[in-house]
Amino acid sequence: MMITGSKRSSRLPGSEIRSLLRHAGSRDIISLAGGHPRDELLPLQHLQEAVGRALTRFGRRSLQYGRTEGEAELRDWVCGYYQDRGIRVTPEQVLITSGSQQGLDLLARGLFDPGDPVYMNDPGYIGAIQAFQAAELVCQPWNFTSTPGSAPGNLYIVPNFANPTGESLPREVRRALLQSSHWIIADDPYGQISFCGPTSPWLPDIPIEDGPLILLGSGSKWLCPGLRIGWIVAPTALIELLGRLKQAADLQTSTLSQFTFLELAGLLPPEGARDLLVPVYRQQRDAMVTALKRYWDDDGAFRTPQGGFFLWLTLPEGWSAGDFAARALERGVAVVPGTAFALDRSRPGHPGTIRLSYSKETPEMIDRAIARLAEIL
Numbered sequence: 509m510m511i512t513g514s515k516r517s518s519r520l521p522g523s524e525i526r527s528l529l530r531h532a533g534s535r536d537i538i539s540l541a542g543g544h545p546r547d548e549l550l551p552l553q554h555l556q557e558a559v560g561r562a563l564t565r566f567g568r569r570s571l572q573y574g575r576t577e578g579e580a581e582l583r584d585w586v587c588g589y590y591q592d593r594g595i596r597v598t599p600e601q602v603l604i605t606s607g608s609q610q611g612l613d614l615l616a617r618g619l620f621d622p623g624d625p626v627y628m629n630d631p632g633y634i635g636a637i638q639a640f641q642a643a644e645l646v647c648q649p650w651n652f653t654s655t656p657g658s659a660p661g662n663l664y665i666v667p668n669f670a671n672p673t674g675e676s677l678p679r680e681v682r683r684a685l686l687q688s689s690h691w692i693i694a695d696d697p698y699g700q701i702s703f704c705g706p707t708s709p710w711l712p713d714i715p716i717e718d719g720p721l722i723l724l725g726s727g728s729k730w731l732c733p734g735l736r737i738g739w740i741v742a743p744t745a746l747i748e749l750l751g752r753l754k755q756a757a758d759l760q761t762s763t764l765s766q767f768t769f770l771e772l773a774g775l776l777p778p779e780g781a782r783d784l785l786v787p788v789y790r791q792q793r794d795a796m797v798t799a800l801k802r803y804w805d806d807d808g809a810f811r812t813p814q815g816g817f818f819l820w821l822t823l824p825e826g827w828s829a830g831d832f833a834a835r836a837l838e839r840g841v842a843v844v845p846g847t848a849f850a851l852d853r854s855r856p857g858h859p860g861t862i863r864l865s866y867s868k869e870t871p872e873m874i875d876r877a878i879a880r881l882a883e884i885l
Contacts, residue, residue, distance in 0.1 A: 578604025594712025608738035616643035631849030669816025795871035799878035
């Protein structure tokens with residue numbers, strides 16, 4: 509039987525990153541490709557304790573169906589998370605999702621109609637591009653820093669240490685954009701991984717109920733991606749609408765995962781996790797920057813990221829990112845070509861750039877990988 513799929517599914521491009529990660533799983537490959545946390549930093553022992561605590565505290569409720577909008581205890585925790593960052597949130601403004609990627613999918617289908625534009629950085633986060641394209645939205649490039657306060661439509665922004673460039677949105681631009689009459693989706697998975705002090709998901713003292721701001725959050729980068737816990741913070745009426753879409757999609761986020769996350773976040777609260785993670789990721793970032801300056805001909809080909817997982821590197825003139833990535837793989841190093849993050853895959857942009865991730869490998873392996881990449885040149 510020939511499998512063709514629907515017209516909608518056939519329009520979705522494949523992911524270059526997924527293809528690369530198939531190779532990156534090999535022991536012979538040094539992976540600077542995926543934005544994965546360092547394996548040794550995943551809290552295995554704390555998680556074992558958290559599962560036991562969840563089952564003891566919540567009993568069979570942990571194993572039962574739960575509420576579509578999320579368990580009350582976890583929604584209260586999300587409110588406290590934002591309260592600590594100066595943003596007042598009520599439980600009615602919170603929807604627990606199966607990872608923040610589901611939040612993107614729900615917002616793409618619940619806020620917009622097919623053909624609607626969504627303005628975002630180019631290059632942009634491939635997961636957002638795929639979610640918006642799956643909902644038949646049109647991803648439009650927009651430079652948030654050059655024309656703040658005059659956004660032409662609905663926005664998607666990663667405000668802190670964005671994937672793939674590592675850049676952050678200045679506070680004055682965030683404040684100016686709040687004057688917009690359009691929705692602003694602020695996705696903040698990397699805010700906890702800051703090498704320059706505490707960050708804000710947007711700005712303190714912002715009103716959630718009046719719009720236009722929608723916050724997406726997750727514990728995947730600073731706690732545990734395998735639990736697949738994320739959340740949306742938005743006006744109450746919008747949360748109710750998105751809840752109906754979620755009910756049709758998966759009924760609810762795993763009850764056991766929610767309660768385990770809750771207990772794990774009690775054992776490793778955000779500030780404590782940050783104190784453990786940031787020194788390690790800073791050391792790995794420093795190893796990459798030092799190696800690039802040592803082995804690379806042009807140390808002006810990148811900006812040193814101040815947080816997150818990624819460094820955006822410009823190749824010497826005349827180099828194709830796709831060719832470079834292929835040659836890198838032959839030398840045992842996985843990187844992602846910049847073309848993977850172009851908003852319009854029919855006319856790929858950023859052909860002379862690559863994204864390097866310093867999150868997964870040790871400083872020694874990062875140094876070895878950069879030396880191999882320099883040999884290609």
